Amino acid sequence: MALRSTKGSVSASEGNEWSKLSPAISSKKPAASTASADELLNARRAERTYKVDSAAVSGTADSVFGGHDSPVDSVEPFKPVAFSGEKVEEKTTGSEATSVSSAAPVDQSVRFSTIAEKEEEAQRRAEVREIAVKDRPKALKLRATLIALTIPFVTLMLAIRGVASAPFLWLTYHRPGFPEDSYGFSPDERMTYGSYGMDYVRNLAPESYLANLKTAGGHNLFLSSEVGHMSDVKMVLWWATLGTLLLVVLALLASRSLRNRAPGVIRKSLFAGALIALVLMIALGVLGALGWETLFETFHHVLFPQGNWQFRMSDTLIRLYPPQFWVDAAIAVAAITLLISLLLLALTWPTKYRRELAKRRAEERLELRRRLTEGV
Incomplete structure (x- = not known):
């Protein structure tokens, strides 16, 4: 999946940030100003969430596929599983067998592409918000x-x-x-x-x-x-x-x-x-x-x-x-x-x-x- 250019999307999105920022300034009611500010602050928190998700998934990928910082010995021994319908029965050495819900195999390339897009969107919004904060008119x-x-x-x-x-x-x-x-x-x-x-x-x-x-x-x-x-x-x-x-x-x-x-x-x-x-x-x-x-x-x-x-x-x-x-x-x-x-x-x-x-x-x-x- 091709990634969009961050620089090209900043100027196009600046109007959206200003559509949220302008009512906050022009409104005479404090409630309206607070609501508009909260919208931008929520967007900021969402960006942080994207970064946390990215870090968590990256750590999981390293642990599964043996990243540079994960020793091979830390990987748990492989346990054979048998697929039967939508249930997976885990073969254990004991007499008990635990049934767990199985999900469809995760396509890691799609997952990583989605994370990259989220990080790109977070960076774009951060740059636009920076323009909105430093808003002294030119000349x-x-x-x-x-x-x-x-x-x-x-x-x-x-x-x-x-x-x-x-x-x-x-x-x-x-x-x-x-x-x-x-x-x-x-x-x-x-x-x-x-x-x-x-x-x-x-x-x-x-x-x-x-x-x-x-x-x-x-x-x-x-x-x-x-x-x-x-x-x-x-x-x-x-x-x-x-x-x-x-x-x-x-x-x-x-x-x-x-x-x-x-x-x-x-x-x-x-x-x-x-x-x-x-x-x-x-x-x-x-x-x-x-x-x-x-x-x-x-x-x-x-x-x-x-x-x-x-x-x-x-x-x-x-x-x-x-x-x-x-x-x-x-x-x-x-x-x-x-x-x-x-x-x-x-x-x-x-x-x-x-x-x-x-x-x-x-x-x-x-x-x-x-x-x-x-x-x-």
């Missing part, structure tokens, strides 16, 4: 940092996409004090044409989506330079969105098993990320208040180094999205980011209850590790 600090850094990007992207929408455009056009178009666009025309621009940067339409738009007089609504700039804006927004989604996926993968194996780490990471987003937005707000024009131009120089973002006041883009629109948009982005950050801070604030809960779960895990290590 814990790196994973916590990745989760924390994802939060500012997510909050900022949600705010930007919220502002690049028709509802925000309507609120801006209709708020008191917003400047009217001095070149003749009515509020309805402004809303219609402006919505096309907002939709274009968020959808997957080609440049013809804007290039084919006509005014009431039959002229092209946007110049080719304006369409090119809007196409650049669209590419920047979509790449930023895809990058943020990739960070979210990586953060979700990094957070796997941390809730059970490192209690409190996810909450601390989310709290740190919300705090970073809050501080960053406050810093940008201060810079904007001290020098809005400088901040606006620096932003465009970084994202659009080709320099096609400057237009005349009579161009359609400036008439639809005048300088005041960008001031309002920046304020809205800052407000949405601050709101999300404050909400996340409130949900992850290290209150006494949350600290004690994480501490209790960590202590339960340490106790389980101790019991698995000592086998008590």
